[in-house]
Amino acid sequence: MHSNRIFNSPEPFHLAGTGERASTALLLVHGFTGSPSEFRRGAYYWQDLGYSVHAIQLPGHGTSPEEMRKTTWKDWMRHVILSYDRLQQAGYASIFLVGHSMGGLLSLLLAIKRPVSGVISLGTPIYVTTYKAAFARVVHPFVPYVTKKPRRLAQTLDEACAYDRTPVKCVVCLQKLVRIVKRKLPLVAAPMLILQGMKDRTVKPHSAAYIYKRCSSSQKRLHYMSESSHSILLDKEREDVYRRVDQFVQHIVAEKEVQEQPDPISGLIEVMT
Template sequence: MRLLPPKPFYYEGGERAVLLLHSFTSNPNDMKKLGRYLQQNQYSCYAPTLSGHGLPAEELLNYGPTDWWQDVLDGYQLLKDKGFEHIAVVGLSLGGVLALKTAQELQINGVVTLSVPMDKEAALLKERILYYAKRYKQLEGKDDKQIASEMAELDHLPFESLTDFEQLINRTRDHLTSIVSPVCVMYGELDDPSYMTSAEKIFQSVTSDQKTINGFANSKHLMTLGKDMNAVNQDILAFLNELSW
């Protein structure tokens, strides 16, 4: 069974625009409920598909941070071309790293980060890729023998893009003090403890006058679809409503 790659989405809701960035090995579907919620509250939202995501792991490995950053720039420009003068960015995990990079390099109204790593080695990213690859092959309906064979082949492919990803995280972390836009930092208390440490690092390092940090007791990594989803959505909306538009 061939899986259809997920598509970007644009929800038109009002004169304020939000760029939504999904996590590593995931896709825009994880941001849809948040996007609909923001649309219902007069925000227009665009969520690009980061290059390679939603495809087999073998194809995802052909892409890296340079491609993903271009996707962000293209998404930002798409909103500009639609006439939006002010744009906020919300990012989950990898999307949150890219959201922080937008705050460092582009004109944005504010940034929300969820479950963002500020210290992640390529070896751990490889584990994530391998998990994703096996799950994808299972969804394709392949049998255990074929999956084992393909996983063995996958392990011999080059993983340079993951080293580049690790370097993206490090560079973004090293320039947090350059961020002056309002920042809202969120993490799940049921997630790996490193994400709480990263959240505190972001909160302490940015030089924004307007910044908040909040942990959610019932949330794991995928905060936009977890048990605290409604509270997360409400907090994001409250933060956006307080920005200068």
């Protein structure tokens, strides 16, 4: 039935929903040097449940490190805003942001700028594990790229289509984005689901607790995935991640529907008057 599904492609994609959930859109925002491919497996899962799924490709990503080097965090943010606005214009009843890593940072910023239904933050960096990032601002004029280390975890699916080299100039942009989000987190009031892998070797796990404590959301959930790395969408607990996203979205949509139902007593008063 699903033999035509693609799992290794950096291209952006849109999967149409079906039934009652088709009016709920999930806007998927991938990570730094990554691509929409990291979301494909989860996107098919959510589409099978009826959701409309839209995975964007950030400028400079999914092409080449040389192309990425020409972009900044402002280009990435501009694209996320434009993508959200298009979904809103298309008439979806609810739009949830699902951001992985840097995509989580961009999603949090968008939640300040637009009335999103909810934000799902997956391995979003506030504190990173590598000391090398601190030198990026100094060395980027002289060292254009650094080569990434190969993956260490065999159980992680190799479907992210990420670059094997990182433009150092873009690391500086990422650091600036982290600082901006840290400062503005109290302005985030949308419902939040925060998932963080305990075996993440890129983002320090207490980043998730920082986001949870600092955001102003009245509805927020934090869960640590004990067996997951930074590749939380493709690691061995991925099905649990997809399921938790669905449960969170269902809960928020159901609450919204209850709030939007007219009060029968006030309706009766209107009729009587």
